[in-house]
Amino acid sequence: MKITVTAEKPSDDKLAAKVSVPADDVDAAIAQAYKDIAHKYNFQGFRRGHAPRPVIDGIMGRESVLAQATNEMLNQVEPLLLEELDVTPVGRVNFGEDPDLAVQGTDYVVDATVGVRPACELESYDAPQINMPPDEATEAEVDWQINQLLSYQVSYEDLEEDRAVVEGDLVSVDIEDVEGAGHLAGTNRMLQLDGNQVPAELQAGIVGMKKGETKEITWTHEHEHEGETHSHTFTVKVTLNSIKKAVTPELDDEVAKKFGFDTVDAFRDAVKEEVEGDKKTSLPNLKEDRVVEAVGKLLKLETVPEDYQNEIFNELATEFLNQLQRQNMSLDMYLGARGVKADDFIADLHVQAEERARQSLALDAVAAKLGLEATDEDIAKEFERSGVEDVAASVNEWRGEGRLPAIRDSIRRTKALDWLVENAKVNVVDEVAERAAAADAPEGPAPAEAPEASDE
Known part of the structure; x- marks a missing residue:
């Protein structure tokens, strides 16, 4: 099926489009509806699948046949429309409550409305400034890790x-x-x-x-x-x-021996090596997380649309439930083990959904500002990384289901994030030492409030 699409600019998080299906495809859809009905029902005097159209019209009603043909045709139109517009919908495509029925030998024209994510702006498109721990293990980090290990000897x-x-x-x-x-x-x-x-x-x-x-x-x-x-x-x-x-025991050579080391120095050296090994894998992810968090705060959007936030909420909930299932644990078991109320858990998930939605919209804004695109080569590489055997077949399958726009969104966001990470201004901070100093600091009087700025 081939369609022609004329779309307007999105308004109020909705995209309006007029879709036209050629008469040949309309006729094919109607013919398929007659064929399906003929095979599904027994019509007296005719072998299954061989009842002529007038008989089917007389028993089923022609409008019923055309309604089935129209419904099936619109089901085929939806993924083609999403691919044509290159848009990931928020919710289902809406063709109206009572779309016109297909007519034999005539092009079919229908108005469609697609829920879309809001196009947002940022307060600044400069790569953000973030704090990061040093690449090498600090004395404070080694001390903290050793204290964690000593806690097992409490x-x-x-x-x-x-x-x-x-x-x-x-x-x-x-x-x-x-x-x-x-x-x-x-x-x-x-x-x-x-x-x-x-x-x-x-x-x-x-x-x-x-x-x-x-x-x-x-x-x-x-x-x-x-x-x-x-x-x-x-x-x-x-x-x-x-x-x-x-x-908690004081660290000495005897305690170090319990961890398999002859001396405290040997123990500290081993812990330092372990901390630095962990940093090689954890710091790149931490940098990405902090950059995304920082850019999400720059989003100029008062409230995330409810439909989009609910969609992200459902994604988070599905991810979490799948993770529990892999651990052979139910949600009730998880909440009970942690003493968490279901209402509190759901409320926290909504907070996470809003935060993720803001971060995704912020990355969309950066990608749009930089003019980042997802090429066919990018898409093929994405499928290759997922390990599919036949990349071309998988791409065609996703295209036919209208799911490639979601892949393109992901690629554009990844490119935006890569640019932000590469250009972010990094302040190296020994955060563990700062937290230890703050914990040890005596509580003093609250600082005086700063006077309000004058409007004059």
Whole structure:
């Protein structure tokens, strides 16, 4: 099928186009509809597939046949239209609620509306300025990595101070199930009261307890299921055995030996080598991430269109669920293991979707400003990298399905990102050392507010 397309400039994130299908293709679509109906249904007196058109018209109704032909023809038109316009649609192409029916021997003309991403501008098209860690491992980075390794050697000792439990403490408790809380029961359970490990009501009940004290704690949990609210009551008896403190060993030759090294110096050298090896692969990706994040903040767009943001949200959700499936884990298992509420998870995913949408639109803007294009050679290389056996066949298949515009979008964005990364101004910063200094800095008075700038 060949089509002729006349398109207007996009307006309000919609692209209007007039599509014309030649009469020969219209006739072929109608003939195919008659053929399909003749094979699908039994018509008395005729072998399946051999009923003539007048018989089919008399039983099915000619308008029904033309409606089927029109619908099938529009299904074929949609990918051709997207390829012709080289546009990745937001949602489905809309041919109107009640498009005209195809007419034998006549060109078919229909108006189409395609949802598109907004064409945006940036506050600046200069490559951004970003901070990056140095290529070589710093002393602070080595120290941080060693501290992470030493954390596996941590021991827990009773706090000698006789005081009540406060939020943030690590405690040892015996929990006896009284009602509905068998999953929490246990002896000498170590609990970190950081708001994540146990229900908030249980943590609140433990706060204020003293060593040797026993206390009964009750709370109710409500949740929605199939539109109904269900309540569950839990009661436990808690005995506080002790408040614990974590003791990290000092690094010396004896500790270094536990990691397979004779001396501290040998241990530090090995850690430094590991950090620098990791940087060779992680820093290029980090640079890309920071450049994309920076350019996304330059987007001159107040609100991302809801349809586009929802499309990105669905992509993120699908990616995440597929990742969980590869790990043989359900979403409920994931949320339960991390103590995350479903509503909070969805809200966070929406935030990520808006951020990714802004970054994608920003890269589109850079590509348009630089006049970057995706050539046939670029497309072929993209398919080669994916490992397909027959590149030409795969390209034709994607073209026939109207999916090549998405590949071109990806290529243009990649080219834009490559340009931004190559031209970004980089400040080398020992970020680990800065974070350590900030953590060790004593809290002082808040800085005075700067006076507001005058309009005069």
